[in-house]
Amino acid sequence: xxxxxxxxxxxxxxxxxxxxxxxxxxxxxxxxxxxxxxxxxxxxxxxxxxxxxxxxxxxxxxxxxxxxxxxxxxxxxxxxxxxxxxxxxxxxxxxxxxxxxxxxxxxxxxxxxxxxxxxxxxxxxxxxxxxxxxxxxxxxxxxxxxxxxxxxxxxxxxxxxxxxxxxxxxxxxxxxxxxxxxxxxxxxxxxxxxxxxxxxxxxxxxx
Amino acid sequence: xxxxxxxxxxxxxxxxxxxxxxxxxxxxxxxxxxxxxxxxxxxxxxxxxxxxxxxxxxxxxxxxxxxxxxxxxxxxxxxxxxxxxxxxxxxxxxxxxxxxxxxxxxxxxxxxxxxxxxxxxxxxxxxxxxxxxxxxxxxxxxxxxxxxxxxxxxxxxxxxxxxxxxxxxxxxxxxxxxxxxxxxxxxxxxxxxxxxxxxxxxxxxxxxxxxxxxxxxxxxxxxxxxxxxxxxxxxxxxxxxxxxxxxxxxxxxxxxxxxxxxxxxxxxxxxxxxxxxxxxxxxxxxxxxxxxxxxxxxxxxxxxxxxxxxxxxxxxxxxxxxxxxx
Numbered sequence: 001x002x003x004x005x006x007x008x009x010x011x012x013x014x015x016x017x018x019x020x021x022x023x024x025x026x027x028x029x030x031x032x033x034x035x036x037x038x039x040x041x042x043x044x045x046x047x048x049x050x051x052x053x054x055x056x057x058x059x060x061x062x063x064x065x066x067x068x069x070x071x072x073x074x075x076x077x078x079x080x081x082x083x084x085x086x087x088x089x090x091x092x093x094x095x096x097x098x099x100x101x102x103x104x105x106x107x108x109x110x111x112x113x114x115x116x117x118x119x120x121x122x123x124x125x126x127x128x129x130x131x132x133x134x135x136x137x138x139x140x141x142x143x144x145x146x147x148x149x150x151x152x153x154x155x156x157x158x159x160x161x162x163x164x165x166x167x168x169x170x171x172x173x174x175x176x177x178x179x180x181x182x183x184x185x186x187x188x189x190x191x192x193x194x195x196x197x198x199x200x201x202x203x204x205x206x207x
Numbered sequence: 208x209x210x211x212x213x214x215x216x217x218x219x220x221x222x223x224x225x226x227x228x229x230x231x232x233x234x235x236x237x238x239x240x241x242x243x244x245x246x247x248x249x250x251x252x253x254x255x256x257x258x259x260x261x262x263x264x265x266x267x268x269x270x271x272x273x274x275x276x277x278x279x280x281x282x283x284x285x286x287x288x289x290x291x292x293x294x295x296x297x298x299x300x301x302x303x304x305x306x307x308x309x310x311x312x313x314x315x316x317x318x319x320x321x322x323x324x325x326x327x328x329x330x331x332x333x334x335x336x337x338x339x340x341x342x343x344x345x346x347x348x349x350x351x352x353x354x355x356x357x358x359x360x361x362x363x364x365x366x367x368x369x370x371x372x373x374x375x376x377x378x379x380x381x382x383x384x385x386x387x388x389x390x391x392x393x394x395x396x397x398x399x400x401x402x403x404x405x406x407x408x409x410x411x412x413x414x415x416x417x418x419x420x421x422x423x424x425x426x427x428x429x430x431x432x433x434x435x436x437x438x439x440x441x442x443x444x445x446x447x448x449x450x451x452x453x454x455x456x457x458x459x460x461x462x463x464x465x466x467x468x469x470x471x472x473x474x475x476x477x478x479x480x481x482x483x484x485x486x487x488x489x490x491x492x493x494x495x496x497x498x499x500x501x502x503x504x505x506x507x508x509x510x511x512x513x514x515x516x517x518x519x520x521x522x523x524x525x526x527x528x529x530x531x532x533x
Contacts, residue, residue, distance in 0.1 A: 032501075032502050032503075035501060038285075038288065038289055038299070038300070039281070039282075039285035039288070039289045039498040039499040039500065040289055040299070040352050040496060040498050040499070040500055041500070041501060041502050042496060042500060042502070042505065043299065043350075045502065095502070098502065098503075098505065099496070099500070099502065099505045099507075100351075100491075102494065102505070102507050107491055107493070107494075110486075110491060111491065114486065114488075115488065115489065117489070168489075170297075170470075170471075170489075171293055171297065171398060171399055171400045171470060172293075172297045172395060172397050172398045172399070173397050173399060174395065174396075174397035174398075177397055
C-alpha cells in the first residue's frame with residue numbers, strides 16, 4: 001500500500017539502487033563483449049551470477065528486520081531487488097545451458113537426475129518463477145492474504161540456494177559458511193519473531 | 208618489516224640481493240657470457256617482470272608420435288593465467304597472482320622409499336642433469352576444460368632408474384611443497400585439504416614413456432603458477448594427478464592415498480583416467496571446453512577415452528573394470 005506512491009526523494013534513490021544492482025550484469029556484458037573474462041568465461045559467468053543471487057537474496061531478506069528497526073523505507077526497493085534475484089538466477093541458468101549443456105536435452109536430463117546440486121539449484125529457480133510473476137501490484141491485490149503466504153517461498157529459495165552452494169564446495173567451504181551464516185541469522189530472526197508472537201497469543205488465551 | 212617464522216631458520220636470498228637482480232641472475236650471467244653487453248642490457252630491461260622464466264634448451268617432439276599433436280596450442284598467456292593450484296587459493300586467477308610468493312630456488316627433491324640409491328635432486332640437476340625434450344600434450348581437467356600445452360621435461364622413468372627402484376616397489380608417491388608462509392591458500396581457515404598435496408601412480412604408469420617430469424612450457428622454465436620448478440604431467444589422467452612443485456618422490460609397496468581421494472573418495476579415484484563413459488558426480492565428462500572458450504563459442508568437443516592416448520596406455524588397464532577403478 002505504501003509502496004504505491006514513491007516520494008520524489010526516494011525515486012532518485014530507487015534509480016541509484018537499480019543502477020547498483022545492474023552493475024554486476026553490465027560488468028559481465030562488458031567482459032563478454034571485450035573478451036576480457038579470461039580463457040574460460042563460463043566459470044566466471046556462473047560464479048558471478050550465482051554469487052549475486054545470494055547477495056541480493058540476503059538484501060531482500062534483510063528488509064523485514066530493517067523495517068522492524070525503523071527503516072521501513074527499505075520496502076520501496078524490496079520488489080526490485082527480488083526481481084534482480086530472479087534476473088541473476090535466470091542468467092545463471094542460461095549460461096549453464098549455453099556453456100555446460102550445449103542446449104542438449106539428453107545431457108540436461110542427465111544433469112537433472114544425477115547431480116543433486118543441479119537439482120536443488122533448478123528447484124530454487126522454479127520457486128522463484130511464481131514469485132516473479134506475482135510481484136506486481138495487480139497480483140498482490142488479487143491474491144490478498146495468500147500473496148504473503150506464497151512469497152514465503154523465498155525461504156525455500158534461500159535454503160535450496162545454500163544447499164546448491166554447499167554441495168558445490170570442493171576443498172574450501174568458506175563461501176558456504178559465510179552465506180549459511182547470513183541465512184541462518186535472517187531465517188532465525190523470523191522464527192524468533194514467530195514464536196514470540198505465538199507464545200504471547202497462547203499466554204493471552206490461557207490468561 | 209620482516210616477519211619471523213619459527214618453523215626453521217632461513218634467510219631468504221631475496222633479503223640479501225635486490226629481488227629483480229636475484230630473480231634474473233642466471234639470465235644476466237648467460238646473456239653477458241653468450242652475447243656480450245648488448246643483450247645483458249636487454250636482459251636488464253625486462254627485470255621488472257617477476258620471476259621471468261628462463262629459456263631452455265631441448266629437443267623438439269616427433270610430430271608423428273603421441274609425443275606431439277597437431278591440435279592448436281592453447282595460447283601461453285591462457286595456460287599460465289588460468290590454473291588450479293589450491294596452495295595459492297581456489298580461484299583460477301589466484302595462482303598467477305600469488306604463486307610468486309613461493310621460493311623455487313634453491314629447491315631439492317627427496318627421492319626415497321624402496322630404492323637402492325635414495326638421494327636428493329637439486330634444481331641444477333633437474334635443469335641440466337637430464338636430456339630435455341618437448342612434448343605437446345592434451346591436458347584435460349576434471350572440471351571439463353582442456354588445453355594443449357607444449358611441455359618440456361624428461362621421462363619420469365629416466366629419473367626413477369637413477370635411484371634404482373626395488374622389485375617390491377609397486378607404486379610411486381609424490382608430495383608438493385607445503386610452506387605456509389609462502390602459500391596463502393594453505394593458510395585458509397575454511398580449506399579442508401590436509402596439506403601437503405599428495406598424488407600417486409602405479410609403477411607401470413610411472414615408467415610409461417608418456418609420463419613426463421616437467422620443468423618447462425612454451426620453451427621456458429615453468430612459471431610458479433604452473434608448478435615450478437618440477438611437476439608431473441600424466442596426459443591420459445585428469446589434471447589433478449599431474450602434481451605440481453614436487454619435493455618428494457617415494458617408491459612404496461602399497462597404493463598411496465591421494466589428497467583428493469582423502470577428501471572425497473567417491474568422487475576422485477586413485478586412477479582418475481580421463482574417461483567420458485565414467486561420470487563424475489559433479490561434472491559430465493562426455494564433453495570438454497577446449498580453451499580458450501567464449502560464451503557464444505564455448506568450443507565444446509567430445510572427450511576421448513584416456514584423453515586420446517588409449518592406443519599407448521590402454522593395455523595398462525587390460526581386464527580392469529574402469530567404472531570400478533575410476
